[in-house]
Amino acid sequence: YDSFKEKDEL
Amino acid sequence: MNIFRLLGDLSHLLAIIILLLKIWRTRSCAGVSGKSQILFALVFTTRYLDLFTNFISMYNSAMKLIYLVCSYATVFLMYFKFKATYDSNHDTFRMEFLVVPVGGLAFLVNHDFTPLEILWTFSIYLEAVAILPQLFMISKTGEAETITSHYLFALGSYRALYIVNWVFRFYTEGFFDLIAIVAGCVQTILYCDFFYLYITKVLKGKQLTLPA
Secondary structure, three states: OOHHHOOOOO | OOHHHHHHHHHHHHHHHHHHHHHHHHOOOOOOOHHHHHHHHHHHHHHHHHHOOOOOOHHHHHHHHHHHHHHHHHHHHHHHHOHHHOOHHHOOOOOHHHHHHHHHHHHHOOOOOOHHHHHHHHHHHHHHHOOHHHHHHHHHHOEEOHHHHHHHHHHHHHHHHHHHHHHHHHHHHOOOOHHHHHHHHHHHHHHHHHHHHHHHOHHHOOOEEOOO
């Protein structure tokens, strides 16, 4: 799970 | 980035600035829960550690920095500069009752068992409940200043707008993050009672007072 790829939300 | 997400971020920013300006202009933090503000500072600190590891965009980094600086400034004003006006007698919610269970849950339910991911999860869960000391304080005193209700309305709207953003993202990108969605819904539900009072009282020009 590459979560930080998707953590563009604040 | 879609319009709901952008409005959510701006609403969040507006809330933070309303609170800072209220404290600065009135030279007083009466009616504001310092416990909630400490919890929000903790939320931002544990969530935005990726500022050092991952660059997403200028917008993303700038907003994270602004949220962090403003939340620490608020805590500083409350506990140092205007400490004499801080209403600690009514701010009696115990922070450990939130931080400890939320920390346990973040260890148990997360996307990935890594330090940064657990801290991110902790911040998402903690944010959902961080407003409780403030709501508890209002229920104790039975009232809130109008400017404080504007702050709470903007702060509550932010997560509600994020929920619309998540629905939008699910249908347009197939993206969803269950941890953020569930916590975001819990967070928004906690504000429902307040939203009702805000719409029925504050928007009609009255002060927010709780029914006896």
